[in-house]
Amino acid sequence: MEKIIVHGGNKLNGTVKVSGAKNAVLPVIAASILAGRGTSHIYDVPSLADVYTMQEVLRNLNIDVDYTDGIFKVNAEKTLKTEAPFEYVRKMRASFLVMGPLLARVGKARIALPGGCAIGSRPIDQHLKGFEAMGAVVEIGNGFIEARIDGRLQGTKIYLDFPSVGATENIMMAAALAEGTTILENAAEEPEIVCLANYLNSMGAKVRGAGTGVIRIEGVDSLEGAEHTVIPDRIEAGTFMVAAAITGGNVLVEGAVSEHLRPLIAKMQEMDVQIIEEPTGLRIIGPEKLKAVDFKTMPHPGFPTDMQAQMMALLLRAEGTGVITETVFENRFMHVEEFRRMNGNIKIEGRSAIITGPNSLQGAEVASTDLRAGAALVIAGLVADGVTRVTELKHIDRGYVDLTGKLQGLGAKVERYNDTAETATPETNTAVEAKTNLV
């Protein structure tokens, strides 16, 4: 079994470079399907399991793709296939983002129905409501969602019940090739939406208002391949900011964009973390003592749910009581049980977690329950007494490029280790520790 093994106790110091954003690159790759002519070149594409899954989804649709040295090339000129099987959607829900582009480009898409996942049930009703409003017929059966339209989708006014990131992206992509203008209200305002809109516009689309609650998309007849650079990953940046702070370290997070990180910066400053804006990124200086704070996850520009687990690790080390309320996903506290295995004092009351600290964290064997939970457990391990072993790394690999290598570069005692022969005996555990050869 593969594990990340963390020896707690080292302060992080130095510089870490943020990779391109997972949540920006996946819709951008999906949007490439809209180009009837030309090859798209997408730059700063992170080497992540999700990117490889998206590559497979496109290949399966008869699209030419090449991913070398961080550059992703897509040519969708050939006759497209229209089905994305469960094999891909199960691995990564963002596979569902090919529905809008396929529907707009070829009038048909058949995508496996995404199941529930570790953080909640995650319905796609808002995506479907948008497609139906544009004239598509949507049918659900045999584990698939099929949407079709005779002729072109029709621009219209759509009001989302909730500012869903995925629904905003899927509808924006579909509307780019629709007949007439679509006005999307109560749209998501995340930086990844702006990144997608910029890419669509460089392909020839007419999208205005991305980054606000109202997006106006004037449909065009065709789109072409274009060049685009993906924004830096604000969640990866945030993860390193928290890692630096928890160890009382001094780290420059290169590529961190303060404009994308306002809610996190505000909360970390309230906790007495020093954050300095430098020309190339954000410098984080951890305090001797952290102060507890309360926060609620919300759609952007509220506090991001994707930073909730990492901030819980930080609160475990803070003095006083902090309350985290998760409002975006109904089941995103799976990491609480794992933190308890590390001696974390956390109570759950409904959708809130009450954390009383500071806790003396203890190394333990813990499992990543989702990708951010995995990173949060590694962060907790950095300040735990003894050795922490984090399992279920497939989650972490979906969203972090070389997490262990980047942490090692900052002086953390952390290593990825594969021991298929390992059993739970004390002898073999000692052997594992010896073999990890940590500095």
Ligand SMILES: CC(=O)N[C@H]1[C@@H](OP(=O)(O)OP(=O)(O)OC[C@H]2O[C@@H](n3ccc(=O)[nH]c3=O)[C@H](O)[C@@H]2O)O[C@H](CO)[C@@H](O)[C@@H]1O
């Ligand atoms: C690949 C990607 O970009 N993933 C991000 C995206 O996920 P994703 O796009 O799936 O997140 P959404 O914003 O759509 O979901 C937010 C909430 O709305 C609900 N909902 C969503 C769509 C819908 O049709 N009906 C519905 O009820 C979801 O169940 C969830 O409770 O935004 C989330 C919220 O910031 C992040 O945590 C994910 O990292």
Ligand SMILES: C=C(OP(=O)(O)O)C(=O)O
């Ligand atoms: C929940 C996340 O991603 P996804 O929507 O791809 O599952 C995440 O990035 O934290």
